Amino acid sequence: MLEIKGLKAKVEGKEILHGIDLAVPAGEVHAIMGPNGSGKSTLGYVLAGREGYEVTDGQALFKGRDILALEPEERAAAGLFLAFQYPVELPGVTNATFLKSALNAVRKARGEGELDAMQFLKRVRGIMKSLGMAEDMLKRGVNVGFSGGEKKRNEILQMAVLEPRLAVLDETDSGLDIDAMRIVADGVNALRGPGRAMLVITHYQRLLDYIVPDRVHVLMGGRIVRSGGPELARELEQKGYGSLPAAA
Amino acid sequence: MARTAQTSRVTAPAPALAAQLARYAGLKDRLAGAGLPWLRDLREAAAQALAANGLPTPRTEAWRFTNLRPLHDLSFAEPVALVGSEAERAALALLPALGRWRAVLVDGRFRADLSELDGLPEGLAVQPLASALHAGAAGLDGLLGTLARPDQEPMAALNTALMEDGVIVRVAPGVKVAERLEVVSIASAPAERAIAFHPRLLVTLGADASLILVDTALGAGAAAYLNNPVAEVDLAPGASLDHVRVQDEGPAALHLATVYARVAERARYESFTLSLGARLARNEVHVTLAGADGDCSVHGAYLAHGQRHIDNTSIIRHAAPACRSRQVYKGVLKDQSHGVFQGKIEVDQIAQKTDGYQMNQAILLSPEAEVNSKPQLEIYADDVKCSHGATVGELDEAQLFYLRSRGVPAEEARAILVQAFFGDALEQVPDEGLREALSALIAGWWEREGGAG
Ligand SMILES: Nc1ncnc2c1ncn2[C@@H]1O[C@H](COP(=O)(O)OP(=O)(O)OP(=O)(O)O)[C@@H](O)[C@H]1O
Ligand SMILES: [Mg+2]
Numbered sequence: 001m002l003e004i005k006g007l008k009a010k011v012e013g014k015e016i017l018h019g020i021d022l023a024v025p026a027g028e029v030h031a032i033m034g035p036n037g038s039g040k041s042t043l044g045y046v047l048a049g050r051e052g053y054e055v056t057d058g059q060a061l062f063k064g065r066d067i068l069a070l071e072p073e074e075r076a077a078a079g080l081f082l083a084f085q086y087p088v089e090l091p092g093v094t095n096a097t098f099l100k101s102a103l104n105a106v107r108k109a110r111g112e113g114e115l116d117a118m119q120f121l122k123r124v125r126g127i128m129k130s131l132g133m134a135e136d137m138l139k140r141g142v143n144v145g146f147s148g149g150e151k152k153r154n155e156i157l158q159m160a161v162l163e164p165r166l167a168v169l170d171e172t173d174s175g176l177d178i179d180a181m182r183i184v185a186d187g188v189n190a191l192r193g194p195g196r197a198m199l200v201i202t203h204y205q206r207l208l209d210y211i212v213p214d215r216v217h218v219l220m221g222g223r224i225v226r227s228g229g230p231e232l233a234r235e236l237e238q239k240g241y242g243s244l245p246a247a248a
Numbered sequence: 249m250a251r252t253a254q255t256s257r258v259t260a261p262a263p264a265l266a267a268q269l270a271r272y273a274g275l276k277d278r279l280a281g282a283g284l285p286w287l288r289d290l291r292e293a294a295a296q297a298l299a300a301n302g303l304p305t306p307r308t309e310a311w312r313f314t315n316l317r318p319l320h321d322l323s324f325a326e327p328v329a330l331v332g333s334e335a336e337r338a339a340l341a342l343l344p345a346l347g348r349w350r351a352v353l354v355d356g357r358f359r360a361d362l363s364e365l366d367g368l369p370e371g372l373a374v375q376p377l378a379s380a381l382h383a384g385a386a387g388l389d390g391l392l393g394t395l396a397r398p399d400q401e402p403m404a405a406l407n408t409a410l411m412e413d414g415v416i417v418r419v420a421p422g423v424k425v426a427e428r429l430e431v432v433s434i435a436s437a438p439a440e441r442a443i444a445f446h447p448r449l450l451v452t453l454g455a456d457a458s459l460i461l462v463d464t465a466l467g468a469g470a471a472a473y474l475n476n477p478v479a480e481v482d483l484a485p486g487a488s489l490d491h492v493r494v495q496d497e498g499p500a501a502l503h504l505a506t507v508y509a510r511v512a513e514r515a516r517y518e519s520f521t522l523s524l525g526a527r528l529a530r531n532e533v534h535v536t537l538a539g540a541d542g543d544c545s546v547h548g549a550y551l552a553h554g555q556r557h558i559d560n561t562s563i564i565r566h567a568a569p570a571c572r573s574r575q576v577y578k579g580v581l582k583d584q585s586h587g588v589f590q591g592k593i594e595v596d597q598i599a600q601k602t603d604g605y606q607m608n609q610a611i612l613l614s615p616e617a618e619v620n621s622k623p624q625l626e627i628y629a630d631d632v633k634c635s636h637g638a639t640v641g642e643l644d645e646a647q648l649f650y651l652r653s654r655g656v657p658a659e660e661a662r663a664i665l666v667q668a669f670f671g672d673a674l675e676q677v678p679d680e681g682l683r684e685a686l687s688a689l690i691a692g693w694w695e696r697e698g699g700a701g
Contacts, residue, residue: 048653051645076655088650092668101664102654109655158654 001026001197002166007058009046016042018222019058024166024215029198031208031233034219035241040201041085043219044170048082049075062166076102077109079165083155083172085201090142095154098142099124103161127160130190132183148175156187167191168199173207185210205237218244264320265303269295271326272409280412281381286389294398294408304402313588313620314559318502318528322472324444327355327436336362336434339468346462346492346685347430349374354434356445356475357413371423372459377414377448388416391450395480395508401532403504407446407478414448414477417461421454421484428460428679433477437469437498444474451479453487453515460490460679465505467498467525474502481509483517485539490678491519494689497526506532513539513568520677521548522686523558524693530559537564537571537599545574547676551690552585552617553697559588566599566629575606578673580666581617582697592624595632602627604634611643611669613662663694 002024009017016039024030034040046053047060049072059066067075090098104114115123128135131153143151152172159167169188173181188198188211200211208216208230216232217224218241225244226232272295281287303319304311336354340362351374352362358376365374380388398405415431433447453459465475475497483489497503503526511517521531535544546562564573579587589608610619623636643665651661670690677683 048649050649050653071658072649072652073655073657073661076653082653084650084653088646090647090650090665090668092671093664097664098651098654101651101656101660105657105660106655162654 001028001063002199003059003061005059005061007043007046007060008056009042010054010056011042011052015056016222017046020219020222020224022217022224024197024199026197027194028214029192029200029211030215030217031213032199032201032217032219033203033233033236038219039222040219041170044082044085044168044201047075047168048072048080073105074109076162076164077106081159081162081164081167083152083159083167083169085170085174087143087151087155089144091144093142094139095142096124096138099138099158099161102158106162124157124161127157131157131160131187132180133157149177149180152176153180153184156184160187160191163191165195166197166199168201170201171203172200173202173204181207182210205233208233220244265298267323268303268406268410269299275410279410280378281385284381284385284389287381287385287392290393291409294405297399298402298405298409301402301405303406308402310561310590313590313622314528314530314557316528318472319474319504322442322474324474325441327357327443327445333436335436335468339434339466340432343432343464343466344685344688345430346428346464346682347460348427350430350432351376351415352432352434353413353415353447355436355443356433356447358415369423369425371420371457372425372429373416373418374429375416377416377450378412380416391452391482392448392480395482395510396478396506397508397534401506403476403530403532404478404506407448407476407506410446411448411478412446414450416450417452417459419453419457419459419487422456423454424458425460428462428682430462430464433465433475435465435467435469435473435475435498435501437467437471437473437501439469439471442472442474444476446476446478449477449479451481451489451491453483453489455484456486457484458488460492460682462492462494462682464494464496465503466496467501470499472500472502472527473498474504477505479505479507481507481517483509483511483515485512486514487512488516489518491517492677492682492686493519493521493531494686495521495523495525495529495531496689497529499525499527501526503529505530507534509533509535509544511535511537511539511542511544511571514541515539516543518545518676518678519547520686521560522689523548523550523552523560524689526556526558528557530561532559533562535562535564535573537566537568537573540568540570542568542571544572545576545676547575547673548577549670549673549686549690550577550579550587551693551697552579552587553582555584557586557588559590561588561590563592563594564604565594565596566602566604567596569599570601571599572603573605576673576676577608578670579608579610579619580613580669581610581619582613584614584616586617587619589619589638590622590624591636592626593634593636595625595627595629595634597628599629600631602629602632602634604632606636608638609669610640611666612640613643659698663691663698666694666698667691
């Protein structure tokens with residue numbers, strides 16, 4: 001599903017990713033852990049196509065196709081989704097407008113018909129209910145005045161509405177209370193399936209109790225320094241990153 | 249990220265002024281109301297002020313950022329009354345009905361055939377200015393020309409000298425008009441010659457009266473012309489006027505509008521001006537808060553592209569205690585367009601407890617677009633609260649990326665953010681239906697002109 005090969009990227013002229021190799025096969029969930037500032041969010045932004053994140057070498061194949069030359073919206077239409085570590089506030093744009101524009105843009109790009117207001121609402125209401133979100137969130141400005149946890153749930157709502165093939169979740173668990181974490185994990189697990197893959201960035205083993213990953217990778221200093229099974233996360237929780245070889 | 253404009257030092261060629269004065273000399277005995285001594289005097293004084301002060305040049309302080317060269321360069325002709333022209337009907341047909349009643353001017357002249365003024369309620373009078381003048385101008389002495397300052401503002405002087413027609417709106421004391429009244433000015437914009445017209449709008453509200461007035465200026469063609477309207481708005485104690493203005497003139501038009509409003513105690517004047525059109529537009533508003541507890545807001549939104557120039561200038565004078573004023577302008581500028589905001593709050597010594605606020609926010613969609621912001625406070629009282637601010641920037645990169653990362657194409661993402669930017673300015677428009685109409689006009693502009701920013 002996703003194959004990253006020798007990916008190097010610069011931000012503000014400084015190389016942050018020094019050559020990432022990572023493959024997430026269809027149907028699998030991989031976790032990425034690593035200390036603050038190691039480049040996890042940078043990897044997410046590079047995959048999603050954020051301006052200013054300059055790829056200097058390597059490839060990222062998504063369903064066999066290099067996506068690094070695509071516009072962000074083309075990547076989304078192809079089925080890529082990034083849940084932001086810091087969701088952006090859009091004052092004056094209601095959540096309903098935002099979700100509907102996104103869903104219809106993606107459907108249009110995929111050659112599916114646009115949904116009318118009724119169809120859209122029906123679909124969104126069901127998802128919001130399962131995420132424990134009040135419906136009046138739809139009328140509010142996107143993320144404006146949302147609590148930290150509400151913002152994270154809102155990311156999962158967007159993901160569930162857009163049904164991506166590959167989701168990158170950047171610390172979606174941070175700031176969530178225990179119940180919310182379970183709800184979010186259920187949302188993620190609901191989307192697990194043979195045709196989809198996920199990359200879950202987290203600092204905490206706890207999330208991985210709910211979303212059991214197939215593989216765990218450790219990103220340090222802009223490189224994947226170790227990969228293993230779910231037990232690697234538990235090992236890191238006990239020993240910290242100090243036990244790992246320092247990234248050159 | 250603010251940018252400053254260069255002001256070029258060009259002296260106004262006298263011929264433009266001479267041509268306007270010659271028109272006045274040729275017309276003064278034939279203009280509507282030429283037989284009324286007080287009106288002759290008013291026009292004569294205005295013409296003399298214009299002769300003395302000249303037309304604005306970049307050296308005129310109040311016109312530092314707006315160069316009227318096109319006015320100097322064009323030679324203008326009289327509008328010819330074309331009864332029943334199809335262009336105006338077509339332009340009108342495209343205009344959504346924003347009110348229950350509509351007074352229509354074509355090239356500055358009232359057109360009964362296009363107006364819909366049946367069924368005006370008791371206490372609301374709408375009358376063409378020219379016919380009132382022909383009929384002896386009962387009640388107009390002491391109304392017409394009482395607020396405009398031709399000695400101060402050259403464009404108001406030109407209007408006063410050459411005005412022929414317009415609309416008089418009167419609301420009797422205590423009458424609250426439930427439905428909206430529209431005044432629509434259409435320019436026929438004939439291709440053969442540039443025409444100039446100088447309509448006058450007079451609005452008076454009696455004590456505790458209220459009205460929503462939608463004041464629209466449109467161009468029916470692409471040729472150059474000058475629309476130089478002056479409005480005089482007089483609000484008695486406790487009166488309330490919502491003055492919503494839409495400027496959607498033709499692409500080569502000069503639109504130089506001046507509004508004078510006097511707000512008595514407890515009265516409220518709220519204006520909102522949406523500027524979408526014209527090659528060069530100036531929206532100049534003078535409000536005097538003349539009685540205690542008065543309230544005014546002079547808001548606006550503007551969108552410009554190409555080489556267009558939009559100037560919003562407002563001067564709010566607090567001449568009485570405990571009044572409140574608000575000026576909030578929001579603009580989006582594309583290509584090489586140029587926006588100007590000049591906002592001034594003057595607080596007289598007597599005007600204690602004044603509460604004044606002004607804000608100009610502009611989004612520049614191109615590196616060649618520019619905006620000049622000149623906020624000014626002139627305060628002679630000691631117990632006042634006045635603040636101002638300005639922000640100029642590009643669309644927020646993080647917001648754009650967020651939308652695009654969800655699949656929204658860049659163009660649509662920009663449109664959504666622009667609409668959101670204007671959203672809170674439109675919140676100021678009190679009437680929901682009007683808010684939606686203005687929002688649709690902005691969306692329409694964006695569809696026509698917004699692409700590939
Ligand atoms: N726009 C930027 N300008 C300059 N430096 C940047 C920028 N974005 C990221 N960096 C730097 O890149 C490095 C990696 O940042 P990144 O956000 O990817 O880390 P992270 O692994 O997600 O950390 P955290 O766990 O704290 O979220 C950091 O040193 C950061 O300061
Ligand atoms: Mg991060």
